[in-house]
Amino acid sequence: MSKQPSSMCPAFGAVRNLLRMEDAMPIVISSGDGCLYGHTFVAHFYVANRPIYSPGVSSEIWAKGSAFDELRAMVHEMAEKHQPALIPICSLCVSDTVGLPFDLLPKQIGNTEIVYVPLPAYSVHTHARAKDIVVDSLVWRLPPQRKARAGVNLIGEIFPSDPIKIDEVLRKIGTHVNTTVPGPRWADYVAMVDGALNAPLHPFYSESVKRMKMKQGLPFVEGAPVGIAGTYRWITAVGHALDLDPVTVEGVACEERERVRGAMAGYPLSGLTFMVAGYEGHEFLLVRLLIEAGASVPFLSTAVNANPLARDEEKWMIEHGCTVLYGANFEDEIGALTDRSYDCVIGTTPLCAHAKELGIPSIYYTNAIATRSMVLADGATDVLALVMQTVRAKDRYERIARFFAEDETKPERTYTSWAPKIDLTSELIAQNAL
Amino acid sequence: MSQIRENIARKELSSAVVNTPIRKRVTDLDHAGGDTGAMQVFASLRDANVVLDGPVGCHVMPAVAVINYTDSIPYLQNVTCSELSETEVTLSGTLGALKAKVASATAQGRQVFIVSTPVSELIGATWTTEFAEVPGSALFFDSHSLDDDEWKSRDRALLFLWQNRDHFIVPEIRQSAASGKPRVNVIGPTYGNFNSYSDLAEMKRLIAGIGADVNLVFPFEASSFDTPRLADGDATVVMYAEYGASLAREVGKPAFFAPIGLAPTTTFLRELGAALGLAAEADAFIRAEKATTLRAWHDIWRSTHSDFFANAPIAIVAPPTYMDGLSYYLGEELGLPIVFSAYRTGPESSPNELVRETLRELSPSPMLVFGSINERMIVAQEKLPSRFLQCSFPGAVVRRATGTPYVGYAGAVWLLQCICETLFDVLFANLPTSAVPPEKARVPTKDLMREATAAVESHGKGQNSVTAWTAGAKALVELTLKRVPFFVRVSVNKKLRSEAEKIARERGVVVDVAIVEEVTARYSPNR
Numbered sequence: 001m002s003k004q005p006s007s008m009c010p011a012f013g014a015v016r017n018l019l020r021m022e023d024a025m026p027i028v029i030s031s032g033d034g035c036l037y038g039h040t041f042v043a044h045f046y047v048a049n050r051p052i053y054s055p056g057v058s059s060e061i062w063a064k065g066s067a068f069d070e071l072r073a074m075v076h077e078m079a080e081k082h083q084p085a086l087i088p089i090c091s092l093c094v095s096d097t098v099g100l101p102f103d104l105l106p107k108q109i110g111n112t113e114i115v116y117v118p119l120p121a122y123s124v125h126t127h128a129r130a131k132d133i134v135v136d137s138l139v140w141r142l143p144p145q146r147k148a149r150a151g152v153n154l155i156g157e158i159f160p161s162d163p164i165k166i167d168e169v170l171r172k173i174g175t176h177v178n179t180t181v182p183g184p185r186w187a188d189y190v191a192m193v194d195g196a197l198n199a200p201l202h203p204f205y206s207e208s209v210k211r212m213k214m215k216q217g218l219p220f221v222e223g224a225p226v227g228i229a230g231t232y233r234w235i236t237a238v239g240h241a242l243d244l245d246p247v248t249v250e251g252v253a254c255e256e257r258e259r260v261r262g263a264m265a266g267y268p269l270s271g272l273t274f275m276v277a278g279y280e281g282h283e284f285l286l287v288r289l290l291i292e293a294g295a296s297v298p299f300l301s302t303a304v305n306a307n308p309l310a311r312d313e314e315k316w317m318i319e320h321g322c323t324v325l326y327g328a329n330f331e332d333e334i335g336a337l338t339d340r341s342y343d344c345v346i347g348t349t350p351l352c353a354h355a356k357e358l359g360i361p362s363i364y365y366t367n368a369i370a371t372r373s374m375v376l377a378d379g380a381t382d383v384l385a386l387v388m389q390t391v392r393a394k395d396r397y398e399r400i401a402r403f404f405a406e407d408e409t410k411p412e413r414t415y416t417s418w419a420p421k422i423d424l425t426s427e428l429i430a431q432n433a434l
Numbered sequence: 435m436s437q438i439r440e441n442i443a444r445k446e447l448s449s450a451v452v453n454t455p456i457r458k459r460v461t462d463l464d465h466a467g468g469d470t471g472a473m474q475v476f477a478s479l480r481d482a483n484v485v486l487d488g489p490v491g492c493h494v495m496p497a498v499a500v501i502n503y504t505d506s507i508p509y510l511q512n513v514t515c516s517e518l519s520e521t522e523v524t525l526s527g528t529l530g531a532l533k534a535k536v537a538s539a540t541a542q543g544r545q546v547f548i549v550s551t552p553v554s555e556l557i558g559a560t561w562t563t564e565f566a567e568v569p570g571s572a573l574f575f576d577s578h579s580l581d582d583d584e585w586k587s588r589d590r591a592l593l594f595l596w597q598n599r600d601h602f603i604v605p606e607i608r609q610s611a612a613s614g615k616p617r618v619n620v621i622g623p624t625y626g627n628f629n630s631y632s633d634l635a636e637m638k639r640l641i642a643g644i645g646a647d648v649n650l651v652f653p654f655e656a657s658s659f660d661t662p663r664l665a666d667g668d669a670t671v672v673m674y675a676e677y678g679a680s681l682a683r684e685v686g687k688p689a690f691f692a693p694i695g696l697a698p699t700t701t702f703l704r705e706l707g708a709a710l711g712l713a714a715e716a717d718a719f720i721r722a723e724k725a726t727t728l729r730a731w732h733d734i735w736r737s738t739h740s741d742f743f744a745n746a747p748i749a750i751v752a753p754p755t756y757m758d759g760l761s762y763y764l765g766e767e768l769g770l771p772i773v774f775s776a777y778r779t780g781p782e783s784s785p786n787e788l789v790r791e792t793l794r795e796l797s798p799s800p801m802l803v804f805g806s807i808n809e810r811m812i813v814a815q816e817k818l819p820s821r822f823l824q825c826s827f828p829g830a831v832v833r834r835a836t837g838t839p840y841v842g843y844a845g846a847v848w849l850l851q852c853i854c855e856t857l858f859d860v861l862f863a864n865l866p867t868s869a870v871p872p873e874k875a876r877v878p879t880k881d882l883m884r885e886a887t888a889a890v891e892s893h894g895k896g897q898n899s900v901t902a903w904t905a906g907a908k909a910l911v912e913l914t915l916k917r918v919p920f921f922v923r924v925s926v927n928k929k930l931r932s933e934a935e936k937i938a939r940e941r942g943v944v945v946d947v948a949i950v951e952e953v954t955a956r957y958s959p960n961r
Contacts, residue, residue, distance in 0.1 A: 049867035085875035111875035160927040353736035364738035
């Protein structure tokens with residue numbers, strides 16, 4: 001039984017975010033070629049077709065300690081030749097264990113910031129945590145907060161056009177979006193020093209938020225403008241934190257709430273049971289949306305650990321019959337899945353594979369949900385439309401499950417993947433198929 | 435001229451059941467005529483020699499130029515023509531010109547088939563051999579090339595062979611080794627049939643899988659003298675709905691169409707098994723397939739690959755077998771929304787203008803368009819963001835390796851793989867791609883802040899605030915996004931936003947429609 005939460009190699013979370021930064025040239029110090037191959041493979045498939053730079057590693061190189069000399073030479077060469085805004089140095093398991101003297105690297109070369117990002121996967125544990133470490137490492141480098149401040153710093157993984165939509169609403173109540181992190185440029189982070197309020201939109205970048213609280217001295221508003229009550233609550237909380245005109249704020253909050261309510265009315269989910277498993281804290285928003293649309297969500301399984309940012313939302317979920325499983329792993333999820341029958345599973349790759357085997361319509365959280373906006377009225381419709389469409393495919397999933405089940409009348413409700421139970425060799429030999 | 439009109443009027447009327455209607459106007463015709471279809475049937479026979487009764491173009495076009503791009507065959511060695519010239523057309527008819535060709539081919543021991551072409555039909559040249567009753571003498575086939583399409587002509591030609599089955603000379607050495615297993619006829623394919631090499635290979639695998647023998651693959655792996663042997667089969671499989679069913683009916687054995695998709699294949703195997711007394715063997719084969727061939731299918735189905743299906747709208751334009759087969763398999767079984775489908779040929783076929791108009795107007799655009807070169811051109815000309823996948827002729831393609839079937843379980847796996855790979859392709863095209871290092875940092879970090887102070891103090895707003903977008907620009911972005919597939923919308927949205935805002939920042943203006951248009955214009959649809 002694995003005790004680790006289900007997660008991609010945690011370090012990939014960091015590599016991913018850094019590779020998406022337009023003015024960064026990340027260096028990945030891998031643990032070996034197998035490790036680097038994996039990161040390169042998935043990065044080029046999911047993230048960007050951009051070069052990934054690494055010093056070569058081998059047992060001899062580690063033993064001699066020559067990796068650091070090579071790294072230092074690389075950093076200087078890259079900074080001098082290309083002058084990017086950032087050279088993040090992702091130090092994975094072996095290099096972080098061996099303990100390369102990263103302190104000896106310059107903090108800046110010309111206009112380039114050199115940032116050490118410690119990512120020993122064995123202690124980082126989750127993909128989510130690694131993303132947090134990146135933001136934390138970058139926030140650590142920020143200059144002190146400016147005295148004259150305005151606007152809201154959005155913190156979280158959101159759809160690219162979400163800040164524009166949120167900005168539109170915020171302008172109605174007398175403020176605006178100042179910047180969004182993680183963002184595609186170093187300047188997006190530096191801009192945080194101008195903001196008057198930090199808004200972590202999902203319970204995710206908890207360490208970074210801790211650092212921000214230490215460093216910036218700004219008020220915080222948690223949650224996001226998602227769902228009916230969620231939208232109203234978030235807008236009023238922002239208004240309150242920034243001491244904006246309460247009448248205007250109340251008016252706008254009510255107006256947006258009604259728009260969301262109207263949009264959601266077309267997608268009633270009552271009578272349907274969902275299981276949701278995610279790993280970036282984003283799933284809290286989805287569960288809220290599903291419950292507000294009338295669905296029953298008995299379990300939210302999340303790879304994030306219990307953290308203060310999730311406290312209010314968790315309370316709301318418990319009130320609505322949803323148990324939150326923090327730091328959940330695959331076995332926990334399978335266990336929860338077999339407890340009762342579900343109409344739809346939105347979760348991780350192995351969980352969905354299992355659910356499909358049982359004939360339950362399922363979609364992979366990252367591919368399907370994370371590619372959509374969830375905020376305000378448009379976002380609600382976008383996500384709920386997808387959910388409805390998936391639920392409606394139940395017949396198709398059941399048909400396939402029946403076909404592949406050993407007893408074609410009924411799919412088995414046990415975990416049988418990846419290994420057929422019966423040995424078909426004799427049968428195949430009898431038919432000259434082998 | 436009156437003679438010509440009379441000849442046409444006397445011709446047997448073409449059947450309305452299977453034929454593609456003849457339209458008043460045609461843009462980019464997508465099927466061949468009766469002479470080509472008949473040639474493709476007869477030329478498939480190992481001992482045949484086809485003489486097209488027409489000018490040299492009627493020979494070179496189908497048997498040299500087109501066959502090279504449909505079947506990847508340099509030219510059909512057993513096809514010639516009567517090389518009609520002005521003299522034959524206007525004065526003497528085609529008889530004399532043909533005689534020499536026929537005599538030389540017959541002398542080499544070939545079974546000669548004379549096929550009429552539009553020109554010979556126009557001048558009323560019918561051919562009756564002087565020794566029609568003599569076995570092995572040349573046979574004349576009126577291909578109705580002015581009225582019938584290639585499919586109907588194939589159907590008629592196959593039936594024609596059966597009707598003349600006693601005419602062919604059986605060599606003495608022929609012997610069939612009987613294994614005692616039930617035997618199955620396979621009717622089709624012929625030359626010029628999209629993807630037929632793979633489909634046939636899969637069909638043979640399925641027949642062997644349930645413990646039966648292939649009796650005869652007709653006409654593709656047969657000689658003319660094998661035709662009577664169709665009677666030895668215990669059942670018949672017709673590869674394509676477009677042709678061969680008439681022959682199967684005449685042969686009179688239980689007949690089945692080749693299946694496309696998971697459930698259709700399972701049903702097919704069970705029914706064929708039952709007809710052959712191999713029901714248990716069919717069930718055992720299906721079970722074994724689930725652990726072998728279909729293992730890949732089940733693995734992909736349970737993978738995240740299949741999550742994209744519900745949001746990958748597709749369009750299909752193909753002849754009936756593939757249109758119906760793909761619609762059921764991709765639409766019903768895999769769950770890809772079919773936003774548009776049309777028959778390429780046959781009585782219900784849609785004109786190209788309609789296909790073009792529909793594809794252009796669809797929003798969102800289909801992510802994948804299955805079709806022929808015509809659809810490929812439409813996708814390119816209308817600058818659609820769709821990916822094109824060929825599933826029909828016309829259009830040059832190489833499909834000789836036998837690993838790309840549509841038919842059977844292997845077909846289900848291959849199509850599934852094909853779709854996933856195309857989706858990966860779409861993803862690749864939409865990811866940020868750059869071999870060049872990032873932009874140079876203009877100023878050090880500490881200077882980044884210095885600039886903004888004044889703005890914050892005077893306006894209460896930082897310079898970092900989100901760049902404003904006009905309502906029109908926002909609407910245009912929404913519209914643009916609606917045209918791209920869901921799973922790459924994040925990437926496209928990011929790209930659009932970052933580039934548009936960059937331009938706006940540089941010019942010190944808000945993002946307006948002109949800027950969004952400028953950015954979208956940089957990305958050609960099929961990059």
